[in-house]
Amino acid sequence: KLAGKIRPAEQPSIPNTRAILPLNGVIVYRYAAIPLKIEDQRAIRLVEDAFKEQGIIGFIATKNRYQPAPGPADFYTVGTAALVRQWVNAPDGTLRVVVEGLGCFRIVEFVGKGYYKAHIELIPERVEEGMELETLADNIRDLFRKAAEKTSSIPAELLTYICSVK
Numbered sequence: 001k002l003a004g005k006i007r008p009a010e011q012p013s014i015p016n017t018r019a020i021l022p023l024n025g026v027i028v029y030r031y032a033a034i035p036l037k038i039e040d041q042r043a044i045r046l047v048e049d050a051f052k053e054q055g056i057i058g059f060i061a062t063k064n065r066y067q068p069a070p071g072p073a074d075f076y077t078v079g080t081a082a083l084v085r086q087w088v089n090a091p092d093g094t095l096r097v098v099v100e101g102l103g104c105f106r107i108v109e110f111v112g113k114g115y116y117k118a119h120i121e122l123i124p125e126r127v128e129e130g131m132e133l134e135t136l137a138d139n140i141r142d143l144f145r146k147a148a149e150k151t152s153s154i155p156a157e158l159l160t161y162i163c164s165v166k
Helices: 041-052 131-149 156-164
Strands: 003-006 017-023 033-038 056-061 078-089 095-111 117-123
Touching (some): 017 041, 017 095, 041 056, 041 078, 041 095, 131 156
Parallel strands (some): 017 056
Antiparallel strands (some): 078 095, 095 117
């Protein structure tokens, strides 16, 4: 039997102090939804506690994915704040979650005990504009169109949508 919860689609603000969940070999990107399998009991408690509050967790990558028990010195200092959209307790004792990246942050300092928490500062999103970016986007759309013409697995609606994005 699976038991879980779903968070409605909302865009919360990101607090300055966040629970931090280090990931090995996985990166959560801004605006991307990603499924994760959480096995560590401390990490499961972190996700469940975060879900009860705003549901925002800071995800950071470890510098060495093969280190058995990494600590703060073993983490990169830039990560992604993500909203836990859904979680399910699986029969095997793991937690399956779907998170959505909200924005990037830099760790200022680790605080607290138990699972990792840190004071963070948000990194503002940099939006670039200009002729070079427009040309690159046109080239990507053209390459996607050519690839879609060579396969039947890409729906025509998706091709139309991608080619219309500016």
